[in-house]
Ligand SMILES: *[C@@H]1O[C@H](CO)[C@@H](O)[C@H](O)[C@H]1NC(C)=O
């Protein structure tokens with residue numbers, strides 16, 4: 001009887017106490033697990049973003065399992081002694097002449113001036129750099145996986161060896177060799193000064209070579225990639241198998257004041 005009269009403690013406060021205590025005990029463990037879990041998965045997300053943020057209209061060629069195997073294949077072309085010899089002899093004057101005409105036109109349209117600090121991306125042996133210097137753009141340099149002094153220094157276009165806001169002009173005709181087109185463009189937009197100009201010669205209807213890492217099906221995907229720039233103009237050109245010239249200008253920094 002006595003027992004029956006004694007009201008047992010209510011169930012809910014006990015459960016609540018249990019819950020609170022266990023929460024306190026487990027909280028540090030949960031937090032630890034959470035930090036351990038999020039760090040690697042964020043990295044994975046970043047990597048996949050790079051690969052998947054390619055807009056429709058850019059096809060990455062299959063077969064590159066690692067970045068190393070991609071670089072090796074690119075080097076295979078760049079280091080080919082026969083090709084390098086041709087680039088420096090048979091092609092040398094002809095290419096400089098064509099590039100000189102391109103750059104003179106850009107100067108005429110005030111997209112390039114003698115004082116534009118300039119970069120040529122994927123410049124091989126540097127005919128475009130030589131052409132820039134001949135039209136009066138003295139402060140110009142090229143980058144490629146294999147340096148070719150004094151015109152071309154070593155540099156990977158997926159990670160340009162320059163600080164932000166360095167150049168007023170960048171030129172490239174190797175967009176098709178980019179395994180990560182978004183990075184290729186991101187690096188251009190990073191190293192261009194606000195108001196700086198980027199000129200790309202790309203292949204839209206012509207077939208690019210077996211060393212290409214992507215196929216570009218139109219101008220629209222490029223416009224999507226150049227998020228921080230305005231499209232200046234698009235026109236047909238005849239540039240060594242590349243048929244379209246696309247020009248962008250990096251947006252000026254927006255002042256919030
Ligand atoms: C490029 O690849 C070919 C065939 O796979 C090979 O014979 C050649 O030695 C390579 N060249 C270079 C410079 O790596």
Ligand SMILES: *[C@@H]1O[C@H](CO)[C@@H](O)[C@H](O)[C@H]1NC(C)=O
Nearest residue numbers: 113114115133134135136137
């Ligand atoms: C730019 O450089 C070229 C070649 O050196 C020269 O002929 C031209 O006068 C220069 N233009 C200006 C505006 O200084």
